[in-house]
Amino acid sequence: MIRDDLQDLEIQLFLEALALRHGYDFRRYAKASLKRRVRGLAETEGVREISDMIPRLLQDEGFLPSVLSHLSVPVSEMFRDPAVFLALRRGVLPLLDSYPRISIWLPGCATGEEPYSLAIMLQEEGLLHKAQIYATDINDAALAKAEEGIYPEKTVTAMAAAYLAAGGRKSLSDYFHTAYNFSKIDDQIRKSIVFAHHNLVADGVFCETHLVLCRNVLIYFERQLQNRVLELFHEGLVRGGYLCLGNRESLSFTSCENLFRPLDRKHRIFKKAGGLA
Numbered sequence: 001m002i003r004d005d006l007q008d009l010e011i012q013l014f015l016e017a018l019a020l021r022h023g024y025d026f027r028r029y030a031k032a033s034l035k036r037r038v039r040g041l042a043e044t045e046g047v048r049e050i051s052d053m054i055p056r057l058l059q060d061e062g063f064l065p066s067v068l069s070h071l072s073v074p075v076s077e078m079f080r081d082p083a084v085f086l087a088l089r090r091g092v093l094p095l096l097d098s099y100p101r102i103s104i105w106l107p108g109c110a111t112g113e114e115p116y117s118l119a120i121m122l123q124e125e126g127l128l129h130k131a132q133i134y135a136t137d138i139n140d141a142a143l144a145k146a147e148e149g150i151y152p153e154k155t156v157t158a159m160a161a162a163y164l165a166a167g168g169r170k171s172l173s174d175y176f177h178t179a180y181n182f183s184k185i186d187d188q189i190r191k192s193i194v195f196a197h198h199n200l201v202a203d204g205v206f207c208e209t210h211l212v213l214c215r216n217v218l219i220y221f222e223r224q225l226q227n228r229v230l231e232l233f234h235e236g237l238v239r240g241g242y243l244c245l246g247n248r249e250s251l252s253f254t255s256c257e258n259l260f261r262p263l264d265r266k267h268r269i270f271k272k273a274g275g276l277a
């Protein structure tokens, strides 16, 4: 067996052990980037062969957080792709205003920057008081950080321009309390979000929702898993509800292609078909 094939087999066995021992199933994630991340984990752990990590995976509970943090890519930014937030602000939030209560689901919320950005926008558009935001992820360490809502001051400063480009009406720093080089999100914003563990691979619909914002998550999944997850979103959305995907994600060639119609193709915003215009 040539070396690359052997490594592929080791990765397969590693993922099998992870799924069977801990219930985290990465077997239907896109292969190329997953391989890079498993190799990165082996490097961090200082092991020569990927199979050397299997006994640890089976026996050492303390190893799991490190595995998940390597494999799940919990990176995010506030107002990431500001043009998308601007499109949501101008094109979707006014439509959501017609509902007496608004429920929004952000699966794959990582460390919370995206739900906080959305909550700030809802606040500025006068909708936060009637909105419930659910932000979910499989990575519990990322969720704990998200729930804390504390970021390095320089990260918040660096996102100020994105906030303004997304149509921000104040200054991003108005939503944070800063001390000792760290900035904590305002309590009113923080309390509008429920953070919870939810696994898109294995769990059912999280809630009935008017908007699903799931960006830069499907890109890590193979088509079959993308189909499962999109079907979950379709099921959770009310008739005429909205779905927003990441810049490099689309509904094309998925099982849900005909269940949504584009509202804003450029910014990957779709409307669940079957509702009123």
Ligand SMILES: C[S@@+](CC[C@H](N)C(=O)[O-])C[C@H]1O[C@@H](n2cnc3c(N)ncnc32)[C@H](O)[C@@H]1O
Pocket (backbone or CB within 6 Å): 072, 073, 074, 075, 076, 077, 080, 107, 108, 109, 110, 111, 114, 136, 137, 138, 139, 142, 198, 199, 200, 201, 214, 215, 216, 217, 246
């Ligand atoms: C690159 S981040 C995207 C963060 C945010 N949506 C954004 O665009 O800035 C991908 C997130 O998806 C989460 N994730 C990966 N697999 C998942 C799964 N099966 N269920 C739920 N979340 C998952 C990861 O833990 C990670 O936090």
